[in-house]
Amino acid sequence: METTISILKNFNNLRILAYHTVHDLANFEDQLIYIKQNYSVLSTDQIPQFLKNKILLPKRPLLITFDDGDPSVYRNAFPILKKFNIPAILFVVTDLINSKKPFWWDEVEYYLGKVEGNRKVWEIKDWPNMQRVEYLENLRKTSTKPRLNFDQLNLKQIREMQASGITIANHSHTHPMLDQCTLEEVDYEIKCSTEKLKELNFCHDIFAYPNGNHSIITESVLSKYGIEKAFLFDHKITKSTNHPFRISRLIVNDHTPLWKFKLILSGFHGRILPITRFVGKIKSKIRSKNEYINNYR
Numbered sequence: 528m529e530t531t532i533s534i535l536k537n538f539n540n541l542r543i544l545a546y547h548t549v550h551d552l553a554n555f556e557d558q559l560i561y562i563k564q565n566y567s568v569l570s571t572d573q574i575p576q577f578l579k580n581k582i583l584l585p586k587r588p589l590l591i592t593f594d595d596g597d598p599s600v601y602r603n604a605f606p607i608l609k610k611f612n613i614p615a616i617l618f619v620v621t622d623l624i625n626s627k628k629p630f631w632w633d634e635v636e637y638y639l640g641k642v643e644g645n646r647k648v649w650e651i652k653d654w655p656n657m658q659r660v661e662y663l664e665n666l667r668k669t670s671t672k673p674r675l676n677f678d679q680l681n682l683k684q685i686r687e688m689q690a691s692g693i694t695i696a697n698h699s700h701t702h703p704m705l706d707q708c709t710l711e712e713v714d715y716e717i718k719c720s721t722e723k724l725k726e727l728n729f730c731h732d733i734f735a736y737p738n739g740n741h742s743i744i745t746e747s748v749l750s751k752y753g754i755e756k757a758f759l760f761d762h763k764i765t766k767s768t769n770h771p772f773r774i775s776r777l778i779v780n781d782h783t784p785l786w787k788f789k790l791i792l793s794g795f796h797g798r799i800l801p802i803t804r805f806v807g808k809i810k811s812k813i814r815s816k817n818e819y820i821n822n823y824r
């Protein structure tokens with residue numbers, strides 16, 4: 528009962544969706560049709576006004592964001608967004624614009640293989656930043672594989688998106704885990720990304736934490752460089768009481784099935800997720816115990 532009441536209270540709170548890549552075009556289009564029919568997507572003019580707290584939000588407000596600036600956003604998502612006249616925010620990694628540098632997590636998977644690489648990426652996310660940087664340098668040096676190249680978004684593509692309602696904003700310079708960085712490293716990241724976005728006439732003062740990793744040190748550096756709003760990756764509906772540097776977002780994927788997508792947008796999924804994760808952990812503990820018994824008896 529309590530859950531039902533608080534979901535109703537959240538009814539008019541802002542849903543900010545956090546996407547990454549887009550490959551499942553048909554499903555992504557279905558998601559946008561559902562959004563169009565059930566929510567008020569903030570317009571290109573409303574986004575900066577909302578971010579400066581200058582407007583009252585419409586009923587059932589929603590905002591779409593993409594992290595990383597993956598080229599699939601330009602190739603696949605952008606034409607569909609244009610078709611439905613839906614604006615969005617694209618958080619870019621400034622060092623990667625116009626480059627052939629891969630995302631660091633793709634590089635780890637390239638050198639170690641998909642399964643082992645993915646496991647390693649999750650491990651690395653908890654390492655001090657310098658250890659991550661040195662590990663990657665070592666992988667490149669010692670591997671027999673040729674260097675991995677990846678065609679990142681170029682400036683022409685980014686400007687084309689900007690001209691059609693996509694706000695280009697700040698996702699750091701090289702995408703480290705900022706809570707694993709020293710103060711100097713955080714300062715370098717924010718300084719470089721802010722300067723580059725200013726120089727290119729993009730939106731430098733809206734920030735999304737890489738991997739959602741937030742820290743108090745980062746907040747003070749964001750302030751220093753004039754950043755006004757920063758977005759988390761915490762799978763929650765935004766509340767008007769959110770700290771401007773801790774704005775919640777709902778995690779969605781292009782391939783999220785529509786029934787689950789609706790559940791996520793309702794806010795209910797974010798509430799039951801800690802419970803399902805807890806049950807999943809218990810199940811996996813029971814599984815490992817049974818495997819242990821089967822293997823060693």
Ligand SMILES: [Zn+2]
Pocket residue numbers: 594595698702736737738
């Ligand atoms: Zn990211």
